[in-house]
Amino acid sequence: TLEEKLYKMCDYFHSLDPTKSIRKNALFYEILLDIGSESQADTRNISDEICAFLDGQLDKDFSKELIGKRFYLSYSHLAAVFRKEKGMSMGQYHNAARMNKACNLLRSTLMSVSEIAACLGFSDMLYFSKKFHTFSGVSPSEYRKQVQRRY
Numbered sequence: 376t377l378e379e380k381l382y383k384m385c386d387y388f389h390s391l392d393p394t395k396s397i398r399k400n401a402l403f404y405e406i407l408l409d410i411g412s413e414s415q416a417d418t419r420n421i422s423d424e425i426c427a428f429l430d431g432q433l434d435k436d437f438s439k440e441l442i443g444k445r446f447y448l449s450y451s452h453l454a455a456v457f458r459k460e461k462g463m464s465m466g467q468y469h470n471a472a473r474m475n476k477a478c479n480l481l482r483s484t485l486m487s488v489s490e491i492a493a494c495l496g497f498s499d500m501l502y503f504s505k506k507f508h509t510f511s512g513v514s515p516s517e518y519r520k521q522v523q524r525r526y
Contacts, residue, residue: 380406425446425468428445442465470506473495477503478511481518481519482522
């Protein structure tokens, strides 16, 4: 493990044997390689991080400022990278995630449309209905009826 290698390197450092100096340097480079490969394996791309963040913000309106503050980068840079990697804007992703959650709630709960709108951070149920209709092609009530007819 990394800890064992560090202890071994300390032993080499305190040794008077001249060959230990060479082993110390070799072990040091081995440790650096281990650290570098671990950090590369653990990294997700920034777009995936943004998606995870936005998935946790479904009950709030989309906020460019909040994203910039959360990721410590300019929103315009993040937006360009996100669009390149995901093929849509962050706002489009956020809206689609909210509407998918609305579909799930309409299918699986008895919550009213206004309760679902409020749960997803929409203060105006009519605006929510308009956004939902644009997303799915039907109103939230009609969507629920269609789902119920299938079962």
